[in-house]
Amino acid sequence: MNGRGRAQRFALRRLHDYCQLTKPKVVALLLLTAWVGMLLAEPTRASLDEMILGLAGIGLLAAGAAAMNHSLDSGIDARMRRTRWRPVAMGRITPGQAMSFAICLALSGFVLLHWGVNPLTAWLTLASLFGYAVVYTLLLKRATPQNIVIGGLAGAMPPLLGWTSITGQLSAEPWLLVMIIFTWTPPHFWSLAIHRRDDYAGADIPMLPVTHGTDFTKTAILLYLLILTLVCLLPYLIGMSGLNLGFCWHGWLLKYEERPGQAMRTFRFSIYHLMLLFGLLILDHHWLWRLS
DSSP: OOOHHHHHHHHHHHHHHHHHHHHHHHHHHHHHHHHHHHHHOOSSSHHHHHHHHHHHHHHHHHHHHHHHHHTTTTTHTOOHHHHHHHHHHHTTTTTTHHHHHHHHHHHHHHHHHHHHHHHHHHHHHHHHHIIIIIIIIIIIIHTTTHHHHHHHHHHHHHHHHHHHHHHHSOHHHHHHHHHHHHHHHHHHHHHHHHHHHHHHTTOOOOOOHHHHHHHHHHHHHHHHHHHHHHHHHHHHGGTTTHHHHHHHHHHHHHHOOTTTTTTHHHHHHHHHHHHHHHHHHHHHHHHHHHHH
């Protein structure tokens, strides 16, 4: 009985470790933005079956990219307080096991999207995986303080992927959603990087607060927040600027007020900001659609 109990506990721990490899919170946020792209897709109205297949395929590929990141970054993760508890960094899962798991997830997602949704979405999602797992993780992250700016495009793609999963074609409209996430990503991530500056410095990662200092990074955050507000003032998103001003206020406090923990408060607010912004987009779009 004791042996069976230990085996069950081991199996549960292993299941939890593999679940952690997929970065479920990050994938959930990506799927939310992909779902918004599906709901805003024009002129097609998405069916429930189409959305489930699309989200499943995008989610599997995103989870595969996350697991690849764990495998490729295990050495860096082991040197940072924020990430040293991760399964590969702790040695509970080997880099090879994590990579095999990642490839299985990615292949499953690609096959599902290619034959269950459409080839365009499958190849675009695979390209996003390559952008995150290879271009960002292996190259940009280790080479330049602009890593998150350039590499952020891969993480900004889900609204476009959601759109193409329903329409099967590229359009101008979802690129605006991509632009929102693209300009949202630097202030979101740099807020965390300020809070974890010593971690990144110890791991020799050239994040902006490490290479240019926290004060310069705070100024960059404010500038990107202004750009984000301008992006959201484009005609397609008129009336959505109030929420962005809240994010700007947090960036202002980060820059000009020496409040303990403000960097993490800005980071957390950025997550709620994106969720609320995209939620408002859905409500706005479908309310106007009913009136038309």
